[in-house]
Amino acid sequence: MTDAQEHEEATMSNTLYDRIGGEAAVNAAVDIFYRKVLNDYRINRFFDNVDMEKQAAKQKAFLTMAFGGPHNYTGEDMRKGHARLVKMGLDNSHFDAVVENLGATLEELNVPQELIAEVVAICETTRNDVLGR
Amino acid sequence: MFYVEHYGVSFNGSIMYKLTIEEQTYTCQPDETVLDTLLREEVNISYACKKGTCHSCMVRSLDTIPPAAAQVGLKNTLKNHQHFLACLCHPEQDMVIKLPDASEFYTEGTVVVNEMLNRNTLLLIIAFKDAFEFNAGQFVNLQRADGLTRSYSIANTPQESNTLEFHIRRLPHGKFSAWLHDDIKVGDTIAVSEARGHCFYLPERREQGILLIGTGTGLAPLAGILTDALAHGHTGDIYLFHGSREVEDLYRIDEMRELAKQHSNFHYVPCLSGSHVPEGFMQGRANDVALATMADLKGWRVFLCGHPDMVNQAKRMTFLKGAASADIYADAFLVTPTG
Numbered sequence: 001m002t003d004a005q006e007h008e009e010a011t012m013s014n015t016l017y018d019r020i021g022g023e024a025a026v027n028a029a030v031d032i033f034y035r036k037v038l039n040d041y042r043i044n045r046f047f048d049n050v051d052m053e054k055q056a057a058k059q060k061a062f063l064t065m066a067f068g069g070p071h072n073y074t075g076e077d078m079r080k081g082h083a084r085l086v087k088m089g090l091d092n093s094h095f096d097a098v099v100e101n102l103g104a105t106l107e108e109l110n111v112p113q114e115l116i117a118e119v120v121a122i123c124e125t126t127r128n129d130v131l132g133r
Numbered sequence: 134m135f136y137v138e139h140y141g142v143s144f145n146g147s148i149m150y151k152l153t154i155e156e157q158t159y160t161c162q163p164d165e166t167v168l169d170t171l172l173r174e175e176v177n178i179s180y181a182c183k184k185g186t187c188h189s190c191m192v193r194s195l196d197t198i199p200p201a202a203a204q205v206g207l208k209n210t211l212k213n214h215q216h217f218l219a220c221l222c223h224p225e226q227d228m229v230i231k232l233p234d235a236s237e238f239y240t241e242g243t244v245v246v247n248e249m250l251n252r253n254t255l256l257l258i259i260a261f262k263d264a265f266e267f268n269a270g271q272f273v274n275l276q277r278a279d280g281l282t283r284s285y286s287i288a289n290t291p292q293e294s295n296t297l298e299f300h301i302r303r304l305p306h307g308k309f310s311a312w313l314h315d316d317i318k319v320g321d322t323i324a325v326s327e328a329r330g331h332c333f334y335l336p337e338r339r340e341q342g343i344l345l346i347g348t349g350t351g352l353a354p355l356a357g358i359l360t361d362a363l364a365h366g367h368t369g370d371i372y373l374f375h376g377s378r379e380v381e382d383l384y385r386i387d388e389m390r391e392l393a394k395q396h397s398n399f400h401y402v403p404c405l406s407g408s409h410v411p412e413g414f415m416q417g418r419a420n421d422v423a424l425a426t427m428a429d430l431k432g433w434r435v436f437l438c439g440h441p442d443m444v445n446q447a448k449r450m451t452f453l454k455g456a457a458s459a460d461i462y463a464d465a466f467l468v469t470p471t472g
């Protein structure tokens with residue numbers, strides 16, 4: 001293996017998504033996270049009337065994104081995807097609650113605090129789009 | 134340097150695979166997904182997110198096992214039947230594919246039993262010349278000569294000769310159920326589609342607890358799943374909660390009680406939501422009684438059939454009680470009031 005290759009492999013396995021555990025981490029987190037969200041009186045009304053099964057796939061898309069994994073959602077997609085919820089009153093407090101549930105999920109899975117902080121930072125970058133501002 | 138364009142090999146040397154749908158063959162270019170190819174060829178296929186999230190473009194491989202990456206996130210029963218997401222599939226060999234909305238193949242069957250299970254539910258058994266391929270718990274479309282079509286769940290298991298059993302409730306103003314109840318006789322023929330649906334038993338994790346909740350003729354697929362699980366020697370506890378308003382609308386009560394006597398791991402709980410609740414029945418709706426009875430559903434497999442509101446609510450509640458989302462099965466077809 002050449003130095004260049006070695007270097008490349010090192011950087012590739014250094015993305016947050018890889019360090020957190022990739023798809024396996026998403027699969028481990030999805031049910032725990034979604035159960036917390038549905039149990040959280042502050043935000044669960046936004047998840048009424050969404051089909052559980054379809055929702056599980058969407059939660060995986062959300063987690064993949066938050067973990068810095070591969071996705072092709074644009075800011076515009078995030079705006080459109082949450083516009084219905086903004087009409088229902090989605091605001092900063094709900095956004096914070098989702099991020100809080102995500103943090104608690106990762107703590108439950110023994111993900112180190114530094115990585116959780118990186119996940120939270122990624123979520124922050126979507127705040128204005130999610131809240132349609 | 135020169136290139137030889139060989140059939141199936143692109144200029145840069147990567148292999149191109151053939152996709153066959155009904156009589157048509159399409160070539161999947163290198164780097165294309167199955168969805169890309171079909172869209173380029175203007176094949177009519179539903180799709181939306183192109184990211185594996187929405188499952189709109191789910192299709193089925195009829196010959197080879199699809200690449201694992203194209204089955205990520207699908208339920209075990211769908212994987213088992215070689216369903217995959219066209220948008221995530223880079224073929225690894227030639228594939229024969231079936232689109233979800235492809236024209237259905239109907240087989241003629243002959244009615245061999247038609248008798249009442251209770252005051253409004255008909256037991257219909259249809260026999261076929263050859264073995265009918267299905268999993269207990271799946272559903273088929275029945276079709277009348279004029280084209281009127283309805284979905285009904287299969288209530289028996291494939292081990293029982295070449296027959297399909299159905300439980301058909303007479304619905305108010307239901308054209309199709311009235312036809313089955315009033316006009317169909319033993320010896321008549323009915324057109325039956327291929328079996329569909331992913332709500333069925335897979336003989337794995339035999340020690341796993343199984344929770345079955347059904348209302349009305351929602352018992353049909355659950356009875357099939359139950360028989361199948363017991364026939365496969367399932368060792369985990371199996372709970373069946375069957376509900377209706379009045380005791381006259383339940384059926385197979387004695388048979389289920391008998392089965393529970395024979396199998397110590399099977400528990401039958403008939404539920405009545407009306408005000409008159411005789412001895413031996415639980416008061417309340419089947420899903421409420423089930424959730425009050427089961428302390429923790431962590432690690433359980435759950436099957437839900439019946440009224441769509443009950444199914445939706447029970448999906449969420451069993452999930453919150455600990456069942457994994459991948460272990461909750463419910464069929465997607467709705468019981469239309471005009472049925």
Ligand code: HEM
Nearest residue numbers: 043046047050058061062065081094095098123126130186
């Ligand atoms: C933390 C930043 C967030 C990100 C990165 C995010 C990401 C996503 C993604 C990727 C989807 C799937 C879109 C699709 O393919 O259909 C989605 C859907 C959804 N999100 Fe978010 N989300 C965020 C915050 C929130 C918040 C704060 C709420 C509400 C409290 C929320 C509620 C929902 C709901 C209900 C859906 C499903 C929409 C539907 O099916 O109609 N999200 N989100």
